[in-house]
Amino acid sequence: MEMTIESGKDTLMSYIMKNCLWQFNSRGWDRQTQNENIIGKATQILCKETTVRKTLADRCYWAEAQQLVNDWECFPWLKKMNTSDIKTMMCKLKETLDYQLITNSLNEELKNPNY
């Protein structure tokens, strides 16, 4: 089956929602940071770009991203995708994560200013 950017994004989204935990931190701003950093680093890894790992926080985002990309070995179509399409797809993936889990989430605790 031909994998489009949209269907690829949906597949990866389903994978994350079923198998990962990092996207579910309890506050909206925290989810924003997690999505941005982990999806950002996963995009860099997929596009074979250099990732920054200077701080412990960077290392943690990178470890989550690298494990995600390793798990995505089960999607052979991903290896055939060019860099431009990967970037577009990952950008849409982050938008969908933000939409589902932050901007349109029904979780009333996301806006709590304290932990």
Added chain:
Amino acid sequence: MPYHEFECSQCIPERIKHAVDKTKNDLTEALPLGYLNTIPGTLSERGCAYCGAKHVIGTPMKDVIHLSHGPIGCTYDTWQTKRYISDNDNFQIKYTFASDMKEKNIVFGAEKVLKNNILEAFKAFPKIKRMTIYQTCASALIGDDIGAIANEIMEEMPDVDIFVCNSPGFAGPSQSGGHHKINLAWVNDKVGQVEPKITSDYVINYVGEYNIQGDQQVMQDYFKRMGIQILSTFTGNGSYDDLRAMHRAHLNVLECARSAEYICDELRKRYGIPRMDIDGFGFKPLSSSLRKIGLFFGIEDRANAIIEEETKRWKPELDWYAARLKGKKICLWPGGSKLWHWAHVIHEEMGLEVVSVYTKFGHQGDMEKGISRCEAGALAIDDPNELESLEAMYKLKPDLIVTGKRPGEVAKKIRVPYINAHAYHNGPYKGFEGWVRFARDIYNAVYSPIHKLSLVDISKDKIVTDKSFVTRQMLSDSQLDESILNSKELHEYTGEFDSLKRLRGRKYPQYPMKGKLAAI
């Protein structure tokens, strides 16, 4: 996704937004409410905020006198209900302490009583120099200043240290309020007071792990084999002074985010220690978790070696049970975090169909995780009352309920087998071997011949007399394919009764320190 209306709760209209039928993966359509005060008129199965602070989080600390300042009944949870064991002969569950407040103390105050109790307890156990004191509803309402008494004692006895937790039963909608309070109290009052001896380049706090029947010891074994130093465990099998040194770790590895994310988040904010959420249950999620911890430290090869060895040893046994459990219906009704730890992997690795997930004290975030992980068709319920649980069981007809002791007994009354999700039946359930033990317990429950026998009503049903005896395997294997029945590879659990035995006294590899992460 539509909200689910229970017939029995039509008279409590507020309940409608606490249950959802999962139809697809879209959390923006419906999400059960959570972490709200129990609605008057609904009989909740929750615990209180004192229980959440003391019995869930505080008491698993092993080298501590845990004292409740309140009526003796508040200390109910000990030997027979809690199974957070420890490697110091289970001191923390063998002995339980209360100031035994009575009516006259409510009238005249109980601070003197408390002080005498503290002195008496330290005298009775002179080797124990650490204590936690828990406020209860009674001592909170009369305004006893527990902190002042603790400070007096610490001045008089400089070799002791006391932690005070002000989380009375009414301080939140459920035990979850107590989790929050004790997390913040510990990080505010105790973290940063002890400087630990660092023995590895790779140092973690293992957080949100309560050593139920040895879970912590199983995970500790993997970490030690990887050369990782566990600075502290919050709190199962954890040591009081180790937990005062949490600020020196490189990484917080978090299991139960429901009960312990607060301390991880504060440690991240105050000390820059990142938080990594993991799953310790199930072969694939556990492997993934060990690998990402390995990646963080640059030692993923060590994680891979453990995964390969453990999978080779235990997978054929898991698959024996999975072949026999395929298609069986299960309700995952634990307290908070296990609904999402188990919702996907119990389906993928044991073949069980999760027909319902519920949480007693979870927040909406737990429901987001649980609903995302279970399959379409499942019923998700927040804080169900007993009648709703019964209605769900009659409607869904599960083969098994995985839940706590109280709702478990309700399930048994209508002949539905149950497994204890909180204290376990024959755990530990974490780790590769633990997951097989869980599968064995599920198998034993689902196929127990007693459940068929108990359904027979001797006043009206026909009693079969030509078949006098059945075993679990006669029931489970009757429909199985020949290739599975004759498989030489698959077999039943072959581990020992006490699966921790082989871990005790194990020699671990010594990796010389290179100061790798110190440069970051």
